[in-house]
Every structure is written in structure tokens, then in C-alpha cells.
Amino acid sequence: MIRPLTAKRLASVSGLLAALLVLVILVSLKLGAVPVSMVDLATNLGRIVIGQADHLPSEQSLIIREIRLPRILLGVIVGAALSVAGAGFQALLRNPLADPYVLGVSSGAALGAIISLVAAPRVPVAMPIAAFAGALATITAVYFLGRRGGELDSHTLLLAGIISASFLSAVIMFLMTTLSGGELRGIAFWLMGDLTSTRTPLDAGWLFLLLVLAVGAIYTTAADLNLLLTGEQEAMHLGVDVSRVKLVVYVSASLLTGLAVSISGAIGYVGLIVPHVMRLLFGSDHRMLIPASALGGAIAIVIADTLARTLVAPTELPVGAMTAMAGAPMFIYLLRRRFG
Amino acid sequence: MREAHSIPPVRWSVRCILVAATMLGSVWAQQTSPAPAPPQPAPAKIDIIDEAGRHLTVPANVRRIVSLAPNLTETIYALGAQDRLVGVTDFCDFPPEAKQKTKVGGGVNPSVEQIVALKPDLVLAAKSMNRKETVEALEQLGIPVYGTAPVTVEDVIQSVRRIGEAIGAREAGDSLSASLRARLDALKEKLAARTPRRALFVVWVDPLITIGRQTFLADALRLAGAESVVDLPQEWPRIGLEEVVKLQPEYLIFADSHSDGADLASARARELAERPGWRGLDAVRERRIAVISDAVNRPAPRLIDAIEQLARLLHPDAFVEKTADAKEKTQSRLTPANADAMPAAYPPVSGFPFPLPAGGGI
Amino acid sequence: MSTPPGASAVTSGAASAVKLASGPRLLVEQASYAYAADADEAPLFTLEATSLRANRGELAAILGPNASGKSTLLKLISGVLKPLSGRVQLDGVEVSTLDPRTRAQRIALVQQESQLLFPIRVWEYVLQGRHPYGRPMRFETESDFEIAQEALEQVKALHLRERWLHQVSGGEKQRVILARALAQQPLLLLLDEPTLHLDIGAQVDLLRELRRLASDRGYTIVVVTHELNLAAQFSDHVMLMHRGKCLRVGAAPDVYQRELLEQVFGAALDVESGAGGRPRVIART
Numbered sequence: 001m002i003r004p005l006t007a008k009r010l011a012s013v014s015g016l017l018a019a020l021l022v023l024v025i026l027v028s029l030k031l032g033a034v035p036v037s038m039v040d041l042a043t044n045l046g047r048i049v050i051g052q053a054d055h056l057p058s059e060q061s062l063i064i065r066e067i068r069l070p071r072i073l074l075g076v077i078v079g080a081a082l083s084v085a086g087a088g089f090q091a092l093l094r095n096p097l098a099d100p101y102v103l104g105v106s107s108g109a110a111l112g113a114i115i116s117l118v119a120a121p122r123v124p125v126a127m128p129i130a131a132f133a134g135a136l137a138t139i140t141a142v143y144f145l146g147r148r149g150g151e152l153d154s155h156t157l158l159l160a161g162i163i164s165a166s167f168l169s170a171v172i173m174f175l176m177t178t179l180s181g182g183e184l185r186g187i188a189f190w191l192m193g194d195l196t197s198t199r200t201p202l203d204a205g206w207l208f209l210l211l212v213l214a215v216g217a218i219y220t221t222a223a224d225l226n227l228l229l230t231g232e233q234e235a236m237h238l239g240v241d242v243s244r245v246k247l248v249v250y251v252s253a254s255l256l257t258g259l260a261v262s263i264s265g266a267i268g269y270v271g272l273i274v275p276h277v278m279r280l281l282f283g284s285d286h287r288m289l290i291p292a293s294a295l296g297g298a299i300a301i302v303i304a305d306t307l308a309r310t311l312v313a314p315t316e317l318p319v320g321a322m323t324a325m326a327g328a329p330m331f332i333y334l335l336r337r338r339f340g
Numbered sequence: 341m342r343e344a345h346s347i348p349p350v351r352w353s354v355r356c357i358l359v360a361a362t363m364l365g366s367v368w369a370q371q372t373s374p375a376p377a378p379p380q381p382a383p384a385k386i387d388i389i390d391e392a393g394r395h396l397t398v399p400a401n402v403r404r405i406v407s408l409a410p411n412l413t414e415t416i417y418a419l420g421a422q423d424r425l426v427g428v429t430d431f432c433d434f435p436p437e438a439k440q441k442t443k444v445g446g447g448v449n450p451s452v453e454q455i456v457a458l459k460p461d462l463v464l465a466a467k468s469m470n471r472k473e474t475v476e477a478l479e480q481l482g483i484p485v486y487g488t489a490p491v492t493v494e495d496v497i498q499s500v501r502r503i504g505e506a507i508g509a510r511e512a513g514d515s516l517s518a519s520l521r522a523r524l525d526a527l528k529e530k531l532a533a534r535t536p537r538r539a540l541f542v543v544w545v546d547p548l549i550t551i552g553r554q555t556f557l558a559d560a561l562r563l564a565g566a567e568s569v570v571d572l573p574q575e576w577p578r579i580g581l582e583e584v585v586k587l588q589p590e591y592l593i594f595a596d597s598h599s600d601g602a603d604l605a606s607a608r609a610r611e612l613a614e615r616p617g618w619r620g621l622d623a624v625r626e627r628r629i630a631v632i633s634d635a636v637n638r639p640a641p642r643l644i645d646a647i648e649q650l651a652r653l654l655h656p657d658a659f660v661e662k663t664a665d666a667k668e669k670t671q672s673r674l675t676p677a678n679a680d681a682m683p684a685a686y687p688p689v690s691g692f693p694f695p696l697p698a699g700g701g702i
Numbered sequence: 703m704s705t706p707p708g709a710s711a712v713t714s715g716a717a718s719a720v721k722l723a724s725g726p727r728l729l730v731e732q733a734s735y736a737y738a739a740d741a742d743e744a745p746l747f748t749l750e751a752t753s754l755r756a757n758r759g760e761l762a763a764i765l766g767p768n769a770s771g772k773s774t775l776l777k778l779i780s781g782v783l784k785p786l787s788g789r790v791q792l793d794g795v796e797v798s799t800l801d802p803r804t805r806a807q808r809i810a811l812v813q814q815e816s817q818l819l820f821p822i823r824v825w826e827y828v829l830q831g832r833h834p835y836g837r838p839m840r841f842e843t844e845s846d847f848e849i850a851q852e853a854l855e856q857v858k859a860l861h862l863r864e865r866w867l868h869q870v871s872g873g874e875k876q877r878v879i880l881a882r883a884l885a886q887q888p889l890l891l892l893l894d895e896p897t898l899h900l901d902i903g904a905q906v907d908l909l910r911e912l913r914r915l916a917s918d919r920g921y922t923i924v925v926v927t928h929e930l931n932l933a934a935q936f937s938d939h940v941m942l943m944h945r946g947k948c949l950r951v952g953a954a955p956d957v958y959q960r961e962l963l964e965q966v967f968g969a970a971l972d973v974e975s976g977a978g979g980r981p982r983v984i985a986r987t
Contacts, residue, residue, distance in 0.1 A: 033451035034456075063453045066480070067452055068453070189448055223839075230830065231813075240833070309451070314444050
């Protein structure tokens with residue numbers, strides 16, 4: 001049955017995923033180290049929505065409003081950013097194994113962030129900028145290293161990514177030895193993927209705006225990306241401005257990676273697995289894949305963060321550990337399932 | 341031919357995004373405005389400065405305390421304020437009763453929600469264990485956090501006094517710190533004429549990690565009549581074994597949490613004698629190994645016990661005379677490998693603010 | 703469908719009346735090219751001044767051994783490269799000056815496809831040929847679907863439309879790729895070594911298909927190949943290339959001279975006259 005992509009189908013899938021996200025958020029608000037009853041949750045949310053947030057004196061509401069909710073919303077941003085960046089890299093590099101973490105882009109962003117923390121600790125906005133710069137520099141290096149005979153070669157690219165990631169990790173570790181105990185501990189924890197930092201580099205509203213802008217920019221190239229998948233030359237002959245598309249997607253995906261890393265450190269596997277799963281469910285058309293990945297990534301991170309908070313409560317695990325534990329087996333499964 | 345589908349899909353996505361953004365925006369707007377305190381008689385508050393130089397406002401009457409580090413938990417028990425302690429970390433194991441308290445998670449990654457649920461008036465944090473992020477998160481929620489950061493043993497004693505002040509146990513804090521200081525002064529007298537032993541404090545055998553000069557451990561060593569052969573700026577420097585062989589320390593010092601058996605030190609010596617490289621150390625060959633309580637790792641009152649213990653091991657001849665009120669025997673763990681060189685009975689280590697747990701193990 | 707694909711509104715109706723009045727559809731006149739030398743890539747390569755003409759409904763074959771300049775010439779014709787000298791025009795317009803979108807609406811290039819790492823269905827793949835006609839941020843229209851469908855029908859591959867592209871056979875895949883090119887509704891169809899991985903049956907099928915498309919539907923087709931006999935059998939013009947130079951261009955019997963072929967291919971060859979006056983080349987033992 002030919003099921004072409006139409007606006008209606010896109011809207012219904014997006015709506016479905018958005019509804020699922022809201023559901024996951026609600027469940028996540030309820031769960032945690034401290035038990036919260038459904039009634040409390042409902043009253044809290046109700047009061048927030050009708051704008052009476054001030055009238056909630058109990059500790060439970062404090063927990064819901066000021067601890068869980070911001071964390072969940074940051075998780076939404078991080079999940080969406082990483083997944084769309086992953087989808088973008090996969091399309092541009094024509095490699096289903098590409099994601100910001102595998103390509104070393106996350107490590108580059110983390111290194112940028114750490115350098116800015118060490119060099120300019122009083123300037124909070126320096127961190128996401130440095131993270132973005134680190135991400136951009138890394139993907140540029142990996143892109144050039146990943147060529148063979150002038151053409152992007154799948155395996156060489158992956159190798160370049162892995163090597164960059166380990167090199168950058170080594171540099172990060174070196175830098176960390178120069179730090180004193182307190183900062184070191186904080187950064188080490190952050191590096192594993194941590195959504196608990198309440199000190200976001202920018203106001204959350206700005207973060208969300210950046211997310212929307214970058215995802216939007218990539219979305220404008222969605223139809224072109226579909227063609228790029230069949231080959232750069234082929235796409236060019238079909239009228240795609242390949243250089244422009246590459247530029248837009250690389251810069252936007254790096255921005256998204258820098259954004260996510262500056263919020264929560266290096267979380268892996270999300271940018272790899274989520275687009276894959278969305279592709280399996282909804283097809284490879286990027287006009288559907290991009291929004292689906294954004295919503296799917298948000299759902300995945302919220303679930304991972306909830307698990308991180310509840311599995312061995314009250315101890316909190318790093319979110320990156322959760323995504324790795326779930327992501328690695330899924331990755332192996334996908335590898336084996338690959339068509340052909 | 342039918343007209344092309346002219347509703348651009350982007351409009352749908354934009355709609356969804358706008359709706360979501362509005363919702364998020366309203367939620368966020370609620371949060372940026374701080375929740376006003378519920379109406380109640382304003383409790384008395386005092387302003388203090390913690391050991392990291394931060395200004396705090398704590399209630400004059402602190403009723404509920406959460407400790408985020410094991411040494412702070414110990415200190416609270418030492419000050420007699422344990423009834424007011426409502427939350428501890430997973431690693432707060434001394435005294436054993438502390439393990440019964442409600443846990444809030446690890447030191448590095450506690451559950452902020454759990455802490456909040458315990459409604460503490462004050463949270464105690466240690467720079468050596470807790471993260472800045474945790475402290476900031478708690479403060480943003482209106483919970484004052486008292487931070488400790490002792491670098492010398494004197495700092496530890498001061499810390500005990502100041503914590504006492506912060507939690508409203510000023511008398512206990514003053515008296516405990518005074519008695520600890522008195523013991524240190526007595527120790528200083530006893531060791532006055534002695535040359536410090538050249539020692540290496542081994543934090544970890546493989547890789548070989550020792551202590552840096554800026555730690556309270558190095559200070560503790562000095563007060564016990566020893567001197568670390570290694571003088572490095574990092575907190576936990578990793579050094580090469582050949583460096584140690586070149587330096588040939590007189591004593592090797594280990595800290596151990598287990599306390600069974602008198603020949604812990606000889607066991608250690610035997611084990612090290614098997615290792616290549618370590619064999620070349622005079623201290624290993626001649627069994628000059630001191631194993632002391634792991635209280636030496638914690639900046640808490642028990643640190644003084646560990647210092648005294650170490651002093652006895654390194655300068656046994658300074659402690660020959662007995663004191664009048666020998667109440668408690670010291671534990672068998674104090675026996676070094678060369679037990680025959682030691683006098684038969686030890687003078688008691690006096691002045692414990694709380695009873696030693698049965699079965700040894702300071 | 704009333705309007706046959708491959709013919710824009712202007713030429714379809716006026717085709718019979720205005721056939722050759724304005725000159726050949728494809729005009730390559732003294733076009734040359736030189737690649738910049740790369741340190742460790744192949745050395746400097748030139749395509750010397752070359753000329754070729756093809757009309758509506760004609761099929762031209764470019765022949766020659768490897769590194770004879772065939773691909774470069776094809777790139778010049780497709781407008782991807784700008785000639786150093788001379789001109790390459792399609793219906794009187796210099797192809798390298800066209801913007802990519804318009805060019806994609808007029809010229810379709812069928813290449814050997816690169817490795818496909820993502821699953822895509824045949825109909826989706828063919829539908830991509832409509833991209834040059836789409837507006838950004840819009841989905842495909844009903845007419846796009848119909849055109850794609852018809853392109854598949856033209857190559858007799860409609861039954862494959864639900865299949866995954868990586869699961870169809872070599873010959874079938876070649877036809878699907880051709881269908882995508884047809885979906886672009888081009889005036890000019892270029893194929894670069896389309897017979898490379900096909901067995902002889904599939905090769906014949908493909909060339910026959912191309913011939914039919916040219917004659918019945920009015921496409922102008924240029925095929926780069928080194929299948930001498932197929933080229934001779936199905937094409938109107940043949941160009942023989944050797945080391946960047948066009949040695950001869952014209953009808954097959956004129957070009958397939960024994961000495962010429964032996965010089966170009968470096969093998970002992972004989973030329974026979976086959977059915978319909980078409981020459982046939984065989985190895986001399």
C-alpha cells in the first residue's frame with residue numbers, strides 16, 4: 001500500500017507523540033525518591049495551570065514544581081536536541097551509525113564547556129558558546145578525516161569519530177587533573193550526563209528558543225536530506241544545493257549538540273537509537289523523521305531520567321549511564337536487524 | 341488535476357510548538373517568581389559565615405539537620421545533637437546508630453527531593469565530598485547549607501566548634517573543641533624533643549597514591565611526630581615506587597577500617613614483602629609498618645584519636661608513663677608488627693566524648 | 703495521460719511542425735575541459751575540443767576505454783562542469799548557466815547508484831524525481847504521484863513499486879533508477895555506463911527500452927558505454943573517444959573502422975556488417 005507522506009499524516013503522528021510525551025511527563029512527575037500521590041500531583045498541576053502557583057505550601061509541591069518539573073523540561077530539550085542532531089548527522093554522512101556521541105561531537109562540546117568553565121567561570125553564557133564551538137570544530141575535523149579519496153567513506157568516518165572521541169576524552173581527563181577536588185567531582189559527574197544542575201547556562205526560555213530555531217533550520221532541508229540519502233551526486237542532479245544543505249545541517253546539528261551538552265553533559269546513544277526507531281516506525285522521510293525524532297528523543301530522556309532518579313533511590317544515577325545501558329543492547333539489536 | 345496540498349506541514353508543527361511553548365512558558369514564569377513563605381510567626385534567625393566564606397542565615401533554633409558527609413555525621417553525634425539529625429548519606433557509618441537514620445543518597449549524588457522532604461533547617465556539607473551543584477540546588481530551594489572545608493587539623497577542631505555554634509550546640513562545641521585541643525597540646529609536649537619520623541602515608545598501594553602537603557592528613561602526620569617524605573601540591577598525588585625506594589621512608593603508614601587481629605600490620609608487611617619493588621624498602625624489610633584507624637581519613641573528632649594512635653606507634657618511648665585514671669584499654673589494633681619492642685600496657689587514650697564501640701575499631 | 707513526458711508544453715504540441723527548425727536539441731560545440739592537478743590524485747586530465755549534436759528523439763552513444771574523457775564529457779553536458787572553451791547548449795541555452803533546479807527539470811543523469819544504507823521503497827525513490835518541481839516545505843501532490851507512477855510504467859517496473867529498493871535485482875534496479883530520471887520530465891536523459899553490472903539479457907532490455915523512449919516519447923538520450931555492439935545496434939550517433947580526444951563521431955558504420963578501433967582499444971578486432979547495416983565488432987583470434 002503506497003502511503004505517501006501528507007500533512008495530515010504528519011500532524012497525526014506528531015500529535016500522537018506529543019500526547020505520549022505529555023503522558024510520560026505526568027508519570028515522571030509522580031515518580032521519584034519521595035512518594036507523591038495522584039491527588040497531590042493533580043492539585044499541583046491544576047494550580048500551576050490556572051496560575052495560582054504561589055498557593056502551594058507543602059514540600060511535595062516544592063518537589064514537584066521546583067525540582068522535578070525543571071529537570072523534566074530540561075530533559076525534553078536535551079532529548080529533542082540530541083535526536084534531531086543525530087538524524088541530521090546520519091543523513092548528511094549517509095551513515096546510520098552516526099550520532100553526536102559516536103562522532104565525538106559530544107566530547108568536543110564537553111571539552112569546550114570545560115575549557116570555558118576553567119578559563120571563564122564567571123561568565124555563564126560562555127559555556128554554551130564554547131560547547132557549540134567545540135562541537136563545530138569536532139565535526140569539521142571528523143568530516144575531513146573521514147574522507148577517502150575525496151569522498152566520504154562510511155567506515156573511515158566512523159573510525160575518525162571514534163578516534164576523535166577518545167582523543168578528546170583524553171584531553172578532558174588531562175584538564176580534569178589540573179582541577180581541584182570540588183570542581184573535579186562536579187565536572188566528572190556532569191560528564192556522565194546529569195540533569196540535576198539547576199544552574200542552566202541560559203534562561204530556560206532561551207534554551208527552548210534555540211532548540212526550536214535549530215530544529216526548524218534543519219527541517220527546512222528535510223526534503224533535500226531525503227535526496228541526499230541516495231547520494232550527493234544524485235541529489236545534486238536533482239536540483240539540491242548540496243553545499244548549502246550541508247552547511248545548514250552541520251551548523252544546526254552542532255548547535256543542538258552544544259546546547260544539549262552545556263545543559264547536561266555528554267549523554268550518548270539517544271541521537272543514535274531514537275532516529276533509528278522512528279525510521280522503523282514511520283519511514284525515512286525526513287519531513288516526518290525530524291519532528292518524530294525530536295518528540296521521541298524527549299520521551300526517551302524523560303524516561304531515562306526518571307529511571308535514574310528512582311532505580312536506586314535515594315541515590316541518583318547519571319542519566320548517561322541509563323541511556324548507555326538501554327542504548328547499547330538496542331544498538332546491537334539494530335545492527336543485527338539491519339536490512340540486507 | 342487537483343490542487344496541490346496547500347496547507348504546509350510546517351503550519352501544523354508550528355501550531356504544536358506554539359502550544360507547547362505557551363504551556364512551558366507559563367510554567368516557567370511561575371517558577372521564576374519565588375514562592376513567598378507561608379504566614380507564621382517569624383522565627384529568630386542568626387547570620388553566620390561558613391567555612392567556605394559564604395554568608396548564611398540559619399534559624400536560631402535548628403531542629404532538623406541533614407548531613408551530607410560521614411565526618412559531619414560523626415561530628416554531630418560527638419556534639420550530642422544526634423536527635424536532631426534527620427538525614428544522612430549512604431556512607432555515614434559511624435557511629436553504627438547513624439545507619440538507622442533516613443538516607444538521602446550518596447555524597448556526590450544525593451536526592452535533592454529526599455532532602456527537601458525531610459524539611460531540614462540546616463544542611464551540613466563538606467567541600468571534600470559534595471558538589472557545588474547540590475549546594476546551589478538546595479539554596480535555590482531556600483534551604484541553608486553550611487559548608488566545611490578544613491585544611492589543617494586545627495581547622496578540623498575549629499570546624500567542630502563552629503558547627504556546634506551553627507546548630508545551636510555552642511557549649512558542646514566549645515567544650516569538645518577545647519578538649520581536643522588540650523589533647524593535641526599534651527601530645528605536642530610529649531613529642532617535643534623528638535625528631536619526626538620520615539614516613540609515607542599510603543592511600544593506595546597499586547597505583548601508589550599518597551597524600552599532598554595541603555591536606556589535613558599531612559598535618560595530622562606532623563602532629564603525630566611524623567613527616568611525609570613526599571611534598572607535593574596535589575591532594576592525592578600518584579607517585580612512582582622507585583621514588584619511594586630512593587627516599588626510603590622510615591615508616592609506612594596505612595589506614596584500615598577493619599580491626600580484627602593484632603597482626604594486621606604484620607599481615608600487611610608480609611603481603612608487601614611479596615611484591616617486587618616494595619621488597620626493596622627498608623620499612624618493609626624491617627616491618628616498620630603502622631596501621632592506624634581509618635578515622636584519620638575523616639575530619640572529625642576521632643581524627644585526634646588516630647593522631648594519638650599514630651604517635652604511640654611511631655614514638656612509643658614517649659608514652660611510657662601511665663596516667664592516673666586508666667579507664668579503658670586501647671584496642672589490639674594498636675599493636676605494630678614489632679610488638680616485643682613495645683611496653684606491655686598502654687596508657688589509656690582519654691577524653692573520648694562518646695563511648696568506644698565494643699569489639700574495637702576506632 | 704494526454705501530454706507524453708519528456709515533452710514540455712511548448713515542444714509537445716509543436717513537435718511535428720517545428721521539428722528541427724531551431725537547431726539540434728543538444729549542441730556541444732568545441733567544448734573542452736581540464737581538471738586541476740592534485741598532488742596524489744590522477745594527473746592533469748584534459749578533454750580536448752569536442753563537438754556533438756543530438757536531436758529530439760535521438761540516442762547518442764559515447765564510447766571509449768577507461769580514462770578517455772567520456773565521464774568528463776558527460777559532466778559537461780549535464781552542466782555540472784563549465785567548459786573551458788566552447789559551448790554546451792540545450793535548446794539554445796548554455797547548460798552550465800542554469801540554476802540547479804531548472805537544470806534538474808531539463809536534464810536527468812542516471813548514474814550507477816552509490817551504496818544505499820537506508821531502506822527506501824521503490825515508489826518513494828522514484829517520487830524523489832519530482833523534487834525539482836516541488837516547493838520547499840510542501841509535500842508531493844497528486845499529479846506528482848501520477849507522474850511517478852507513469853514513469854514506472856514506462857520502464858515496465860510498476861509491479862515493483864512496493865518493494866524495497868535494495869531487494870530488487872540489478873536489472874530491475876537499473877530500470878527503477880531510470881524511472882526516477884523519467885519522473886523529472888527531462889528533455890535530455892544522460893546515462894553513465896548503465897550496462898556495467900547487468901547481464902547480457904538485461905543489457906539488451908535496457909538499450910531497447912532507451913531506444914523506445916527516444917523514438918516514441920521524444921527524449922534525447924546520451925549513453926556513455928563501452929558496449930560497442932549494443933551501441934552500434936541502438937544508437938543514431940556514435941562518438942569514439944580516446945585519451946581525451948574525440949576521434950570520430952557519426953553514424954556507427956562510419957565510426958567503426960577497424961584501424962581506428964584497434965588503435966583505441968589496443969586489441970585485434972574485426973568489424974562485420976550485421977543486420978540492418980549495423981556493424982558488429984568481434985575479436986580476431
